[in-house]
Amino acid sequence: MNTSKHIYIETFGCQMNERDSEIMAQLMEKEDFVPTEDIARADAIIVNTCSIREKAEQKAYSLLGSLRRQKQHNPDLLIAVTGCVAQQEGRKMIARMPHVDLVVGPQNIYKLPLLFNQAKKKDKGLIVTEQSSAFLIPPFLPSMDQGLPHKRFVTIMQGCNNFCTYCIVPYTRGREVSRAKSEIIREVSHLASCGVKEITLLGQNVNSYGNDQSKDERTSFPELIRIVAEIKGIERIRFTTSNPKDLSEELMRCFADIDNLCSHFHLPVQSGSNRILKKMNRKYTIEKYLDKVAKLREYSPEIALTTDIIVGFPGEDEEDFQATMNLVEHVRYHGAFSFKYSSRPPAKSCDFKETVSVEEKSRRLSILQDRQKEITLERHREYIGQVHELMIEGESKVDGQWCGRSRTNHTVNFESTMIFTPGQLVNVRIDEACYNSLRGSLI
Numbered sequence: 001m002n003t004s005k006h007i008y009i010e011t012f013g014c015q016m017n018e019r020d021s022e023i024m025a026q027l028m029e030k031e032d033f034v035p036t037e038d039i040a041r042a043d044a045i046i047v048n049t050c051s052i053r054e055k056a057e058q059k060a061y062s063l064l065g066s067l068r069r070q071k072q073h074n075p076d077l078l079i080a081v082t083g084c085v086a087q088q089e090g091r092k093m094i095a096r097m098p099h100v101d102l103v104v105g106p107q108n109i110y111k112l113p114l115l116f117n118q119a120k121k122k123d124k125g126l127i128v129t130e131q132s133s134a135f136l137i138p139p140f141l142p143s144m145d146q147g148l149p150h151k152r153f154v155t156i157m158q159g160c161n162n163f164c165t166y167c168i169v170p171y172t173r174g175r176e177v178s179r180a181k182s183e184i185i186r187e188v189s190h191l192a193s194c195g196v197k198e199i200t201l202l203g204q205n206v207n208s209y210g211n212d213q214s215k216d217e218r219t220s221f222p223e224l225i226r227i228v229a230e231i232k233g234i235e236r237i238r239f240t241t242s243n244p245k246d247l248s249e250e251l252m253r254c255f256a257d258i259d260n261l262c263s264h265f266h267l268p269v270q271s272g273s274n275r276i277l278k279k280m281n282r283k284y285t286i287e288k289y290l291d292k293v294a295k296l297r298e299y300s301p302e303i304a305l306t307t308d309i310i311v312g313f314p315g316e317d318e319e320d321f322q323a324t325m326n327l328v329e330h331v332r333y334h335g336a337f338s339f340k341y342s343s344r345p346p347a348k349s350c351d352f353k354e355t356v357s358v359e360e361k362s363r364r365l366s367i368l369q370d371r372q373k374e375i376t377l378e379r380h381r382e383y384i385g386q387v388h389e390l391m392i393e394g395e396s397k398v399d400g401q402w403c404g405r406s407r408t409n410h411t412v413n414f415e416s417t418m419i420f421t422p423g424q425l426v427n428v429r430i431d432e433a434c435y436n437s438l439r440g441s442l443i
């Protein structure tokens, strides 16, 4: 008789959260919990939350509210809240959502099976939000026959020390802790032997990898990339995210020297105005940022650049916003994620008086997004006629078409009657540019 229980995990937010959800699924599988896509059938539910903007937090609360009924019908159902909202809200979460059994901050998810057992025995919700200065996430060493996807995230550090004034991350994920190089190598080597072809090295500010380690054992991020690039079977390496202040020339050089490092750099700028960057505590000026962009393009002329931008930061006036628009025109990013500023206590900017109305934030955001959309299309058109190497992702939604990702991180669709496997490399000539993707023909 199959005695497995079912677990449903809902993930909000960034790649760090996606990776944390994978870790939790892996830990719970050892306890005989089988993942399900059907929340109604679940014996346990994990809501892995994000608090970076108010909207993300509201979404999590709305899902949790809707679970009240399911818990009433099935009192044995276990509901856990993890991630940044859990860390931030702690006890308040239980007061607001008394049907929640467990509230676990990001640094404690590795204890999840134990905590689930403890929570079962308690009438009231269990709260585990203490922070640690050690790297606690266990290595992911799946069995060879587990059927892994062709690409995986590998966490190389947790937390952040930068305290950009708008950002909640240093409060919810704690101080920077780099994972030991030997553990990263062990995990990547194991994944490669399981058939994984692409690795994305993950951290809030990967450029400062190693800064917290002692002098004798310190490995810089560029050194780490060079080591990982040598691991047999790894065809592609990516990383995210980077604060531009820590982007070194040594890292730029990696793009020129390392064949399997993909030509894409996500370099969040946040604003084009020096005045606002200073208020954001970003620790670079636009001039310095542009110097780095120019140098990066010298090392790797084909590199695709993407960014993050916040509009409506307290004190941002029309001139500051224009400076952001000028920057976007100047750099001509291949893509950008842009957001309306959202006040996130206890981040420092909550003490700054908000000067931009909700309507004005929306106006600025749509001007920015409309222009960026055009630039992205112009950038896509530049690829027409070029040959790009794609890593196959799978069949496209359209019949008879396949979908792959270029080294520059573009989605490319092409027609073929051949059968491909995810992770396989093929070459295509780009024929057509759309807003969100490219079309090509197999060569």
Ligand code: SAM
Pocket (backbone or CB within 6 Å): 014, 052, 053, 166, 167, 168, 169, 204, 205, 241, 242, 243, 244, 268, 269, 270, 308, 309, 310, 339, 340, 341, 342, 343, 344
């Ligand atoms: N570590 C990255 C860096 O230094 O740029 C950023 C990671 S953060 C999780 C992702 C993005 O969310 C940021 O780049 C920023 O654009 C956006 N973000 C963070 N806090 C925000 C806030 N309070 N309001 C609006 N957007 C925010």
Ligand code: SF4
Pocket (backbone or CB within 6 Å): 160, 161, 162, 163, 164, 167, 168, 169, 170, 204, 205, 243
């Ligand atoms: Fe947040 Fe700044 Fe750290 Fe990025 S570098 S996670 S924006 S505090």
